[in-house]
Amino acid sequence: MKTYGLIGYPLSHSFSKKYFTEKFQNEGITNNQYELFPIGDINSLPDLLAENPSIVGLNVTIPHKVTVLPFLNDIEEAAEKIGAVNCICIRSFEGDTYMKGYNTDAFGFEESLKPLLKPQHQKALVFGDGGAAKAVKYVLEKLNIEYQIVVRKAISGAILYEDITAEILKSHKLLINTTPLGMSPHIETCPNIDYSLLNEEYLAYDLVYNPLETIFLAKAAENGASIKNGLEMLYKQAEKAWCIWNNVR
Structure with a gap:
């Protein structure tokens, strides 16, 4: 199972969860799920990933679009110039987690x-x-x-x-x-x-x-x-x- 999700706080409602859940259903995409991860402290991100090894992609919303930057291994040029990330691609290599940030806004x-x-x-x-x-x-x-x-x-x-x-x-x-x-x-x-x-x-x-x-x-x-x-x-x-x-x- 591949897991995608949204980190931010609070997450009272989410366009992203509805959008991707419907996308998976409408396009017959199986073994994919989209979840909400309401974290108030960005320092809990490593624990979140450790507890959910199936996470391969995250959207990022308020208040973490800037505070997440130090946790990333790489960042695309546009996101670096903007100074904010709202999308993270996550991959694992030999037990290590590699995260690259993007700005799709x-x-x-x-x-x-x-x-x-x-x-x-x-x-x-x-x-x-x-x-x-x-x-x-x-x-x-x-x-x-x-x-x-x-x-x-x-x-x-x-x-x-x-x-x-x-x-x-x-x-x-x-x-x-x-x-x-x-x-x-x-x-x-x-x-x-x-x-x-x-x-x-x-x-x-x-x-x-x-x-x-x-x-x-x-x-x-x-x-x-x-x-x-x-x-x-x-x-x-x-x-x-x-x-x-x-x-x-």
Whole structure:
């Protein structure tokens, strides 16, 4: 039996378990299972692997995407540049465990974003600078899209929401929400910008996928902007993880 799973804490609900369990059933993949491993302390990872020798692949979620790095034997270039891992491939050689880390969030975001980009989307406002923003910034740099980070509390290299002037908003026609604003159950929240300035030239992308249309996306759409939620990104990063675990190119 091959075991795949998700480490993080808490793990009250999991897209990944549902996705992969259904994948195994629908594609007739036998002797595979996907389990949840809620670990609060990343230092317990070696014990988890020792107790579950059938684990060959892990997804990684909050709060371990960065703290897991010292436990890895190798890390792909993209994940190293991003500074965060959300996928681990695990192999055993002569009794030793070998772990390589990847970041499939970047792949999922890039693949879902690229088809939507238009010539005017050369500058982006990125709302939030937490873990989710790491992969977004990596992809924007890869695509040569300038970006400005927007946060609620002052940090170096970012501006505050109240600093967003009409001129700034008019010159940044790609808007990306990497924060939990609008996520269930707090669906009434959204990035605090002047949505009335938006029009059909704008693209609003929300990493949130529950609900499928956040207040951020709804307000952007009301003013003519194209919108995209994070569901396709989620599916694409999951499929990329599957390919990594099974060495599929």
